[in-house]
Amino acid sequence: MVARDANGHTVRSFEEELNQLTNIIVRMGGLAEAQLAGAIQAIVRRDSDLAARMVAGDARIDEMEQEVHSFTVRLLALRQPLADDLRAIVGALKISAELERIGDYAANVAKRALVLNQNPPVKPVAGIPQMGRLVQEIVNDVLDAYVERDVEKAMAVWRRDEEVDELHTSLFRELVTYMMEDPRNITPSTHLMFIAKNIERIGDHATNIAETIHFLVEGKSLTQRRPKGRDATQYRPTQED
């Protein structure tokens, strides 16, 4: 399943270890993706059981990150990898940290879903699944790019994060409006705002993974600056809002 040089290592066990490392990352990524999907479903369906399972599920991702850590340290010490092998190992270490953060954000979304479900629903909840779907796609694509060592695909992900930023900003704006309409909306809207922020952050971590894939394949860091969408940090309500 792993796209590597057709020309395998002379030491086959090393080749297997590198494949194993990639496989852990892919499984970890799959899990992070499922955590995010579950957390968003929990909001949409107001399913507290699902939310609770997602909160608990994060521990597994943390464990896998530890697994990647000790595995990479072992490979560095015992194999003294060079060139693309070295980059593959350092890259896996970095990506595992990004995935661990993605897991944390997904768990945070699920925690807030538990709170939201105790209050009557707020309208803009529809914007959340839309943003969630986009970010799930991005995470999915970046993991594909990792498995296939496909820089083009990784760069497409990297550029798409702009869309996430845009959605986040418009959701932010909408939620502020609801809060101004009725103070009873403030608590759920604030939770939704954090949820949106968490999803937006997941998108950022996916772009970090895309940058790591670029380094992994090309051997050099990406120097361009990422295109940025309208940023919620600049937002302040006006009379028209």
Added chain:
Amino acid sequence: MQTSPSAETPTEAPATAGFPLVSQGEGAKIAARDVNVFYGDKQALRNIALDIKANEVTSFIGPSGCGKSTFLRCLNRMNDIIDGCRVTGTINLDEEDIYHRRIDVVQLRARIGMVFQKPNPFPKSIYENVAYGPRIHGLARNKTDLDEIVHTSLERAGLLGEVKDRMDQPGTGLSGGQQQRLCIARAIAVNPEVILMDEPCSALDPIATAKIEELIDELRQNYTIVIVTHSMQQAARVSQRTAFFHLGNLVECNDTEQIFTNPQHKLTQGYITGRFG
């Protein structure tokens, strides 16, 4: 210097094409151009073009039989003594052709010293091992001068502390690592400009190896060093530039950091990551 008959001129394009080379003179202590080496009918090196910069450590890596040691031996004309070995092209030391008729090979080898794989001290005392070169090259006017040279050379080779009380003992009685440092002291006693090292640590234990590597790093201040090594880690640790040889071609020469993190050539990558096949 003789030129190769056209029948033996290799048909392939030089493997060095497309890789950045410092143009001759720009900090290059040694500049090799179009170097071909033949052992009888067999061609061992093809169109090597390489610059070796002053006060840097350059390492040559590559699989056995790739020509790296052959090329190293070209640099101080050690191949002259091998029957049937023929070298074509130019190798300049400070812009002077070392294969020119007027070059005195003995003088040349004093300027470009060599340390071999197996420590090979003379069967003489430690003092005599180091004093031999300066004496035959007339570098010392009197006994005091000679003592001074022996002392300084042993000190630079990091051996003085260990041997100063037994200078009259045979050099062969030292440990392998000490013998190798004695050979380095012997090489630097004649005040060379370049030191060639042919796998200088392959017969040594890790501690002795570490001492030699530390020494190489210190010697770089005063000498230009070229080292052939089978240990990629050693090349990575001690050298600033690395050249990768394969089947008689120079495949890639670049900053060591670049070679070991992001080599530009597939063959280099295959070799250093161990997936040659």
